[in-house]
Amino acid sequence: MRGSSDKQLNFFIKGVGVSGGVGIGQIVVIERLTTEICPRRMIKPEEVPAEIQRFESAVKAAAQRLRDIRNSIDQDHPLCDHAYILDTHILLLQDRMFFEGTKAAIASERRNAEWALSDIMMKITSAFDTIEDEYLKERARDIHFIGERVLKLLMGITSRSKVHQLPPNSVIVAHDLSPSDTAQIKKENVFGFAIDMGGKTSHTAIMARSLKIPAVTGLEKVSRLVQTGENIIVDGSTGIVIVNPDPETIFRYRERQEVYRKYQQSLMTFGRLPAVTRDGSRTVRITANIELVDEIEIAASHGAEGIGLFRTEYLFLGRKDLPSEDEQYEVYRLALEHNKPNPVTIRTLDIGGDKISAHLQFSQETNPAMGLRAIRLCLSRTDIFKTQLKAILRAAVHGNCRLLIPMISCLTELIATKEILRQVKEELTEAGMEFEHQVKLGVLVEVPSAVVIADILAREVDFFSIGTNDLIQYALAIDRVNEHVNYLYDTLHPAVLRLIRQVTSAGQARGLQVSMCGEMAGDPVNIPILLGLGIDELSMNSLSIPMVKKLIRSINMDDCAELTRLAFEMQDAAAIHSLLEGWISEHFPKDYFVDQS
Numbered sequence: 001m002r003g004s005s006d007k008q009l010n011f012f013i014k015g016v017g018v019s020g021g022v023g024i025g026q027i028v029v030i031e032r033l034t035t036e037i038c039p040r041r042m043i044k045p046e047e048v049p050a051e052i053q054r055f056e057s058a059v060k061a062a063a064q065r066l067r068d069i070r071n072s073i074d075q076d077h078p079l080c081d082h083a084y085i086l087d088t089h090i091l092l093l094q095d096r097m098f099f100e101g102t103k104a105a106i107a108s109e110r111r112n113a114e115w116a117l118s119d120i121m122m123k124i125t126s127a128f129d130t131i132e133d134e135y136l137k138e139r140a141r142d143i144h145f146i147g148e149r150v151l152k153l154l155m156g157i158t159s160r161s162k163v164h165q166l167p168p169n170s171v172i173v174a175h176d177l178s179p180s181d182t183a184q185i186k187k188e189n190v191f192g193f194a195i196d197m198g199g200k201t202s203h204t205a206i207m208a209r210s211l212k213i214p215a216v217t218g219l220e221k222v223s224r225l226v227q228t229g230e231n232i233i234v235d236g237s238t239g240i241v242i243v244n245p246d247p248e249t250i251f252r253y254r255e256r257q258e259v260y261r262k263y264q265q266s267l268m269t270f271g272r273l274p275a276v277t278r279d280g281s282r283t284v285r286i287t288a289n290i291e292l293v294d295e296i297e298i299a300a301s302h303g304a305e306g307i308g309l310f311r312t313e314y315l316f317l318g319r320k321d322l323p324s325e326d327e328q329y330e331v332y333r334l335a336l337e338h339n340k341p342n343p344v345t346i347r348t349l350d351i352g353g354d355k356i357s358a359h360l361q362f363s364q365e366t367n368p369a370m371g372l373r374a375i376r377l378c379l380s381r382t383d384i385f386k387t388q389l390k391a392i393l394r395a396a397v398h399g400n401c402r403l404l405i406p407m408i409s410c411l412t413e414l415i416a417t418k419e420i421l422r423q424v425k426e427e428l429t430e431a432g433m434e435f436e437h438q439v440k441l442g443v444l445v446e447v448p449s450a451v452v453i454a455d456i457l458a459r460e461v462d463f464f465s466i467g468t469n470d471l472i473q474y475a476l477a478i479d480r481v482n483e484h485v486n487y488l489y490d491t492l493h494p495a496v497l498r499l500i501r502q503v504t505s506a507g508q509a510r511g512l513q514v515s516m517c518g519e520m521a522g523d524p525v526n527i528p529i530l531l532g533l534g535i536d537e538l539s540m541n542s543l544s545i546p547m548v549k550k551l552i553r554s555i556n557m558d559d560c561a562e563l564t565r566l567a568f569e570m571q572d573a574a575a576i577h578s579l580l581e582g583w584i585s586e587h588f589p590k591d592y593f594v595d596q597s
């Protein structure tokens with residue numbers, strides 16, 4: 001391991017690239033306040049009321065400071081669209097477990113406020129630790145950020161963090177960066193982020209993308225290995241960070257930086273164009289995957305022609321109660337109205353097992369990925385399911401709605417779902433509510449058994465959407481979040497390609513639309529095969545849209561067909577990778593379609 005003081009040249013660390021581009025600058029390490037260093041003392045019973053009041057005042061002051069930061073973000077600020085994150089943090093300060101839980105701990109355990117609060121923070125974050133879903137996991141960070149803010153106030157640490165006074169050419173290195181810190185940085189002075197924690201859906205990642213600052217997260221301990229003032233390169237496209245680069249490396253990366261900048265600029269025009277192949281014979285609809293309704297604007301500005309996957313889990317997150325039918329209706333209506341006449345594919349709740357137990361006290365499961373999740377949970381909690389379906393059907397009158405059911409593994413589940421849909425329609429009619437009777441119904445094909453019976457399922461639905469993220473984990477027996485087996489997770493495994501072909505064939509035989517919404521859909525390397533197999537719609541993270549459109553507009557269907565034929569003759573993923581990557585680099589040598597590191 002590298003010591004913090006040795007100046008090893010070109011010290012290389014690999015993380016997750018979450019915001020593209022190259023940043024070159026000088027490190028500013030943002031120290032974190034750990035909960036371990038807070039003062040801990042037992043208090044006397046008579047001290048309890050004053051200690052509770054001290055905690056309440058600190059929470060109030062933290063809320064006021066967050067409000068001030070939020071109000072300083074005006075309409076033109078690049079983070080304007082994300083100011084809601086700070087609103088969420090203000091609300092979280094009143095979270096029952098956080099606020100009441102700390103006060104209860106002060107009173108019942110007679111601990112000083114700092115101690116009680118840090119224990120509560122630990123409890124909340126460890127409850128999230130068992131959660132498999134990356135997005136939900138990241139929300140534990142929110143609790144941590146607000147907790148640290150209150151802790152600092154309790155401990156009298158009033159100094160504003162360094163983010164205010166960053167000199168030009170700064171690259172922020174931190175264990176984690178709170179949204180409020182991110183909101184306060186001077187964008188023109190910050191050339192990159194290198195962060196220990198987090199993945200693609202962390203708030204740091206979301207904000208870095210909006211600010212167009214190159215960022216790498218998941219670096220584990222970079223904040224402990226480097227010092228303020230050292231030079232650093234952050235390549236947010238490849239996830240590579242280089243500390244103390246030599247002049248030749250800097251030169252190489254400056255060139256790369258320029259290529260990337262020009263490339264991105266040129267790409268944005270493609271977002272506005274249709275994804276039609278060069279020969280004009282095929283048009284593919286390109287849609288976006290979103291978790292939050294606030295992402296709709298970003299999706300539209302990058303050229304999304306609707307929403308191919310609206311992950312509705314977030315609505316159920318971070319709260320002890322369930323979102324009401326009206327609350328859900330408002331969110332779905334907003335998404336549908338904004339995208340009209342383009343489609344919005346609303347996936348019903350994909351949560352369960354360990355994902356929900358932390359919030360809603362469902363039973364713990366030893367193998368949650370294969371447990372009571374998604375449609376299985378909904379069929380066992382028809383109260384939750386019916387409420388969501390009613391909200392969706394009511395909202396559907398405001399746009400072009402498609403209903404997508406996750407984790408279907410057999411026909412019985414699909415039939416049961418349709419029966420519940422029928423009951424829901426009946427109940428809405430009885431209640432005299434306006435709703436859409438003809439919402440298109442689709443199966444998210446992500447369990448291998450659903451692929452094998454795709455011909456049977458096809459008779460019951462209007463469309464298929466292939467969820468490769470889960471399909472690959474189940475088909476190849478690779479836990480998608482286990483870093484030890486991650487190397488086996490391969491979108492171009494011949495088995496995966498055969499599974500996709502089976503779904504497209506079954507769909508096409510019945511004239512169904514077949515889309516793909518797993519991460520595989522947004523990686524340009526896969527595009528020729530996906531077109532060759534006849535996928536009608538590709539749904540992806542918004543930032544990939546212009547690049548994918550550009551590629552589709554540059555290729556001919558003949559080439560796609562030929563590459564698909566060749567790939568299906570090959571026996572392992574490595575050969576298929578070199579076929580596709582080789583073809584793309586040969587035909588588009590100046591493009592960023594493949595990693596050019």
Ligand code: PEP
Pocket residue numbers: 309311350446466467468469470471517518519
């Ligand atoms: C998938 O499994 O491919 C998918 C799109 O759903 P999620 O990533 O939300 O599980």
Ligand code: MG
Pocket residue numbers: 406446467469470
């Ligand atoms: Mg899935």
